[in-house]
């Protein structure tokens with residue numbers, strides 16, 4: 192039986208093939224180039240960190256393969272505004288439909304509601320998707336090293352740069368980190384969740400953080416539930432945090448965001 196990540200990527204390749212058939216690269220590339228300016232995703236995180244505040248990438252996520260439905264009352268523009276009011280620096284929006292109940296429209300609507308830079312959180316397996324992401328307005332894309340080989344990772348990162356987007360290079364172990372550091376991208380994310388087994392362990396970031404050079408901005412991802420978790424990640428060198436579920440489960444998202452960031456209400 193194949194692991195979760197392999198299944199998601201196989202399904203994504205099939206979905207991309209369907210989309211390409213109706214929208215060839217030249218068309219999506221033209222839309223990407225006609226999209227407005229990017230908002231500077233990595234620069235915003237670096238500026239928040241430099242100002243001495245926790246740099247949060249707040250995630251808009253309705254469901255996940257490990258948890259099923261996370262939030263029934265799901266209004267992306269309202270959530271985007273709640274995250275902004277709570278002190279988030281950037282947004283992450285899931286657009287994968289089969290596994291995360293995401294939609295491309297959620298990214299469009301969330302980004303239109305706030306001035307924050309937005310990560311398109313999806314499974315990038317083809318440079319065509321990078322053009323599509325920019326056409327949707329994305330300011331940053333995700334490159335999951337466990338899902339791509341070195342050549343594809345480099346190609347995805349180059350495409351992102353070409354459109355003025357940043358790339359978040361996601362790793363889960365030392366071998367992926369070594370490969371990820373050879374990709375020309377400003378952000379390295381250590382995912383505390385193993386995408387093959389879905390198990391979460393914050394020691395993943397603790398162990399890998401010392402190997403991330405200071406010219407990359409380290410993002411601690413997944414399983415962060417409390418100010419103490421952020422302190423633990425900061426102590427080992429994380430300069431930004433990607434948080435979804437623990438905020439999505441709260442009725443008052445602004446208050447929950449302020450609370451985890453330690454911002455007074």
Ligand SMILES: O=P(O)(O)OC[C@@H](O)[C@@H](O)c1c[nH]c2ccccc12
Nearest residue numbers: 382412413414415433434435436437
């Ligand atoms: O909801 P959490 O545990 O706070 O995690 C957010 C984010 O890190 C997680 O959604 C994520 C990290 N990398 C991914 C890759 C694909 C899908 C999802 C993810």
